[in-house]
Amino acid sequence: MAFAAAAISASAQETEIRLNQVGYYPHQEKVAIIECVKPLKRFSVTDENGKKVLKGFPSGSAYSSFSSEKSYRIDMSSITKPGTYTLEINKTKATFVVKKDALDDLCRAGIKAFYYQRSGMPIEAKYAGQWSRPAAHMDTEVLVHPSAATSIRPAGTKISSPKGWYDAGDYNKYIVNSAFAIGQMLNIYPLTEEYLRNLEVNIPESGNYVPDFLNELYYNLEWMLTMQDEDGGLYHKLTDPSFDPFVMPKDCHQTRYVVQKTTCASLDFAACMAMASRFYAPYERQFPGFSQKALDAAKKAYIWALKNPEVYYRQNELNKKYTPQIYTGTYDDENAKDELFWASVELYLATGNDVYMQEIEANKPKNIIVPVWGNVGALGLTSWLMNWNCSTKLRTPEVIPMEEFAKNKLVEWANNYIENSGKSMYLAPFGNKKSDFHWASMAEGAATEAILLLQAYKVTKDKRYLINARRNADYMLGRNPLGMCFVTGFGKKSPMNPHHRISSADGIKEPIPGLLVGGPNATANEGKYYESEQPDKRYADNQGSFTTNEIAINWNAALVALTAALQTLQDN
Numbered sequence: 001m002a003f004a005a006a007a008i009s010a011s012a013q014e015t016e017i018r019l020n021q022v023g024y025y026p027h028q029e030k031v032a033i034i035e036c037v038k039p040l041k042r043f044s045v046t047d048e049n050g051k052k053v054l055k056g057f058p059s060g061s062a063y064s065s066f067s068s069e070k071s072y073r074i075d076m077s078s079i080t081k082p083g084t085y086t087l088e089i090n091k092t093k094a095t096f097v098v099k100k101d102a103l104d105d106l107c108r109a110g111i112k113a114f115y116y117q118r119s120g121m122p123i124e125a126k127y128a129g130q131w132s133r134p135a136a137h138m139d140t141e142v143l144v145h146p147s148a149a150t151s152i153r154p155a156g157t158k159i160s161s162p163k164g165w166y167d168a169g170d171y172n173k174y175i176v177n178s179a180f181a182i183g184q185m186l187n188i189y190p191l192t193e194e195y196l197r198n199l200e201v202n203i204p205e206s207g208n209y210v211p212d213f214l215n216e217l218y219y220n221l222e223w224m225l226t227m228q229d230e231d232g233g234l235y236h237k238l239t240d241p242s243f244d245p246f247v248m249p250k251d252c253h254q255t256r257y258v259v260q261k262t263t264c265a266s267l268d269f270a271a272c273m274a275m276a277s278r279f280y281a282p283y284e285r286q287f288p289g290f291s292q293k294a295l296d297a298a299k300k301a302y303i304w305a306l307k308n309p310e311v312y313y314r315q316n317e318l319n320k321k322y323t324p325q326i327y328t329g330t331y332d333d334e335n336a337k338d339e340l341f342w343a344s345v346e347l348y349l350a351t352g353n354d355v356y357m358q359e360i361e362a363n364k365p366k367n368i369i370v371p372v373w374g375n376v377g378a379l380g381l382t383s384w385l386m387n388w389n390c391s392t393k394l395r396t397p398e399v400i401p402m403e404e405f406a407k408n409k410l411v412e413w414a415n416n417y418i419e420n421s422g423k424s425m426y427l428a429p430f431g432n433k434k435s436d437f438h439w440a441s442m443a444e445g446a447a448t449e450a451i452l453l454l455q456a457y458k459v460t461k462d463k464r465y466l467i468n469a470r471r472n473a474d475y476m477l478g479r480n481p482l483g484m485c486f487v488t489g490f491g492k493k494s495p496m497n498p499h500h501r502i503s504s505a506d507g508i509k510e511p512i513p514g515l516l517v518g519g520p521n522a523t524a525n526e527g528k529y530y531e532s533e534q535p536d537k538r539y540a541d542n543q544g545s546f547t548t549n550e551i552a553i554n555w556n557a558a559l560v561a562l563t564a565a566l567q568t569l570q571d572n
Contacts, residue, residue, distance in 0.1 A: 016035060016090075016092045017033070017034050017087060017089070017092055017093075017094035017483075018033040018034070018035070018426065018478060018479045018480060018481070018483050019031075019033070019087070019094060019478055020473070020474040020477045020478050020479055021477055021485045021490070021491030021493070021494075022097075022102065022103060022478070022491055023096075023097040023098070023102030023103060025098075025099075025102045025566075025570045025571075026081070026082060026098055026099070026100060027080055027571070028467075028470050028570075029075075029077050029467055029470065029471070030075070030076040030077045030079060030096070030098070031073050031076070031077070031427050031474075031479075032073070032074040032087055032094065032096075032479070033071045033072070033073060033074075033425070033426055033427065033479055034058065034071065034072050034073075034074060034089060034092070035069055035070070035071050035072075035481075036072065036090060040057065040058050040089065040090065041057075041090055042056065042057055042089075043055065043056060043057070043074050043087060043088065043089035044087075044088050044089075045079065045085050045087050045088075046085065047081075047083050047084070047085055048083055048084045048085075053081075053085070054076060054079060056074075058072035058074050058089070059072075059073060059074075059075060060073045061073070062423060062425045062427075063425060064425045064481075064536075065424075065425070065432045065433065065434075066434070066534045066535055067534060069425070069481075071425045071426065073427065074089065076096075080098070081098065082098050082099040083099075084096075084097050095492075100570070101567065102570070103473075103563045103566055103567055105490075106487065106514075106559075106563050107199070107560060107564050107567055108199065108201050108514075109490070109514030110516070110556055110559040110560040110563060111201050111213055111216055111514075111560055112201045112513075113512065113513070113515050113551075114165055114216045114217075114219075114220075114553065114556065115127065115203045115216060116128065116131060116514075117166045117553060118163070118164075118166075118219060119136070119137045119139065119162075119164050119165065119166055119171070119173065119249070120136075120137055120139055120162040120163050120164070120223075121163070122134050122135040124204075127202050127204060130508055131502075131506065131508065131512050133248060133249065133250070133502070133506065135250075136252065137166075137252065138162055139160070139161050139162045139163075139173075139238065139256060140161075141158045141160065142158065142159055142161050142238060142256050142257065142258055143155075143156055143157070143158060143255060143257050144157040144158075144257070145257040145258060145259045145260070145322065145324075145326070146323070147259055147260040147318045147321070148235055148257075148258055148259055148260050148261060150229065150231070152230060153230070159226070159258065160226065161223065161226040161227060161258060162223065162226070163219055163220070163222050163223040163226075164178065164219070164220050164222075164224070164238075165178065165219070165220050165223075165553050166249075166553075167552065167553055168329075168500075168550055168551060168552035168553065169498070169499045169500040169501055169546065169551055169552075170243050170244065170328065170329070170501065171240065171244055171249060171252055171501065172239040172240060172243075172328050172329065173237065173238045173239070174236070174237040174238075174239075174329060174331050175234050175235065175237060175265040175268065175269055176236070176237075176264055176265050176268050176331040176373055177331055177553060177554050178220055178224055178272075178553065179224070179268035179269050179271065179272035180272075180371075180372075180373040180376060180554050180557075181553040181554040181556070181557035182217050182220065182221065182272050183268070183271055183272050183275060183342070183376070183379055184371065184379065184451075184554065184557045184558060185213075185217065185557050185560055186217075186272075186275045186276070186279055187275075187379050187382055187386060187561070188386060188451060188454070188455065188564070188565055189279060189386075190387055191386060191454070191455075191458055191565055191568055192564035192567075192568050194568065195564055195567050196213040196214075196564055198211070199212060200212050201216075203215060203216060205218075208286055209283075210283050210286050213560075213564075217276075218280070218287065221272075221273075221276055224269060224272070225273075225293070225294075225297055227258065227265075228297055228300070229261055231304060232266070232300035232301050232303055232304035233261035233262075233266050233301070233305075233308065233311075234261055234265040234266040234269045234301055235258035235259060235261055235265070236259050236260050236261065236262045236265045236313045236331070237259050237328070237329070238256060238258050238259075239256065239257060239328045239329075240252070240255075241254060241255070241257070241324040241325065241326055241327065241328075242254070242326075242327040243327070244501065246501050246504045247501065247505050248501075248502065249501075257324075257326070259313075259318075260313060261308075261311065262311050262312060263305050263308055263309055263310060263311045263336045263339070264312065264331075264333045265313075266301040266302070266304050266305040266308075267301070267302065267336060267339035267343040268339055268342075268376065269298070269301045270298040270299070270301040270305065270343040270346070270347065271298075271339070271342045271345075271376070271379070272298075273294040273295065273297050273298035273301070274294070274295060274343070274346035274347045274349070274350040274351075275346050275349075275350070275383075276290075276291075276294045277291045277294040277298065277350050278349065278350050278387075280294065295350055295351070298343075298347060302343055302344075302347060305336070305339075305340070305343070309340075310336070312332065312333070312334045312336075313330060313332045314332065315330045315332065331373060331374075333374045337363045337377075338363070338365060338375050338377035338380075340359055340363050341360060341363035341364055341377050341380045342376045342377065342380040342383075344356040344357075344360045344363065344380070345360055345381075345383050345384065346383060348360065348399075349387050357399065360380075360402065361402075364377075364380075364402070364405070365378070365380075365381065367413070368381060368409050368410055368413035370444065370445075370448050370452065372440075372444050372448075372554075373554055381405075381406040381409060382406065382452070382455050384402055384406040385403065385406050385455060385458070385459050386455065407459055407460075410455060411456055413452065413456075414452065414453055417429050417452075417453070418453070418464060418465070418468045420432065421468050421471060425481075426475055426479055426480055426481070427479070428468070428471040428472050428474065428475040428479070429449070429453075429468050429472065430445055430446040430449055430450075430471075430472045430475055431446070431475055431480065431536055436535070437519075437520045437522040437535040437536055437538065438521060438522070439518060439523075439547055440518045440552070440555055441519040441520055441521060442476050442486045442517065442518060442519030443516055443518070443519075443552075443555030443556075443558040444554075444555070444558070446472045446473075446475055446476045446519075447472070447473075447476060447516070447555075447558035447559055448558045450468075450469040450473060450562050451469075451558065451561050451562050453465040453466070453468055453472070454466065454562075454565045454566070457469070457569070457572075466569060466572055469562075469565075469566070470566065473563075473566060476516075476519075477490070477491060478491055478492075481534075481536045481537050482520070482536075482537060482539060484539070484541075486516060486519050487514065487516050487517075487559065488510075488511045488512065488514065488517070488551075489510065489511070489512075489513025489514060489515075490513070490514075495511065495515075495517045495541050495549060496509075496510070496511060496541055497511070497541050497542050497543045497549065498511050498517050498549050498550065498551050499517075499543055499544070499545060499549050500512070500515065500543075500550070500551050514556070514559075515551040515556060516551065516555045516556055516558070517548070517549045517550065517551055517555075518547065518548050518549060518550055518551075518552075518555065519539060519548060520535060520536050520537060520538050521538055521539070521548045523547070524538050524539075524540075524545065524547040526540075526544060526545055526546075526547065529542045529545045530545075
């Protein structure tokens, strides 16, 4: 693969030029940003043979939303020939690459990162190279926590719940976030399927005539099915009582539990499994019976949730009642209306049964809200728009108004979102408000917002949306105030010390590649790590900075969905 084994520190001069450090497609916009207080001279671009292919003066300027800093733009869009180029201005240089399939390696690495997060199996050298490790967290004898006990499965009952992905920098497994991560990737799969169909990333299942993308998701889907109780409800998480120290999985020895069934977990599971039932149906030979099993499980979870509409996860209350007390991630959400909408949409798309339309109409969101694990309504709206090519028989007069509603809301959101991008300091719709810089700003902000823009482009063919989605990707990959590519192993300057137990404890200098870190966070509160109070610079490449430098499966889901879609649309 083309990504660097280790991030290369950029010189002080190099970091003055901000650009996409991974690669540009031949026909996309290519703009570099330079922050400079010196008088600006002529810039030049040379190819790998030293031939000058472009020269001129920076055009346009913009001010930071957070300081008096000023930027200038260097437009290199006229360069369309594949190759490696060097931009020079004011004795400052930066290299960039133009090529077909510019983000292919990045997408592959994003998918492969899920393999490195697998629980319950050895990560072998022939697939993982230096990042191999022995099997751990087999989870074949997990205890039912008192909060999840029933007369059939009383507290202390042993159940088997193997496989699945470690959720983030920790070693626990959560239904809410697993379902959201898979849902986000499958949500755009009708657009990306052609690209992903033949993409192999060297995992144990490669070569079985199933896209490796689906092979990897299947490993987690198998685990999710084990988290369904006999009555249909879903255990909220499989967890240690408390977070492990920064040690390798094999060195973790806490007893693991499945904890309380919840409405949100059950509905997220129902939506995710209904989606899986459709997309895995063509692979019945490789996964016998799975498509039907997933659909049956989705229906069962949905019915449980309708009977238990407000069973929310309240960890502090549970800890007052039960032992052992649980102190791991909560994924607590006390509004299941958006989950009910999403699950109803996916079950309708999977079955065509009008019984789900009542809940769809009753719970549809008023507007597009960028999807995150705690608000999934937009996944339901965009599913209507992405999946009609798979289910044209469902486009009845009764449901076409929902399709129009979803399209109008998506276009309204997209128009508002890109309104001032051309005037922004880094020429991207993301990154101009303090509220952009929250926990997981690169994933739940820059990447996920770009995905919505690509979906808007898909249904309208308005190229403004595609251009601005690429601008958000450019921001994430280096055209930002820190000159940082926020994906491990890529670019000239990328995270070396993510908040990720495996990367920290494995004794290898380079972190596992292909992991998208959270990024700048205006409210990051581990003060000793941060050099700047400025929202778009409040980031630290430090293991201790979990609010800016952790990784998570839902964040990598956004990376995969975005890069796969950009690859699919590269010639547009």
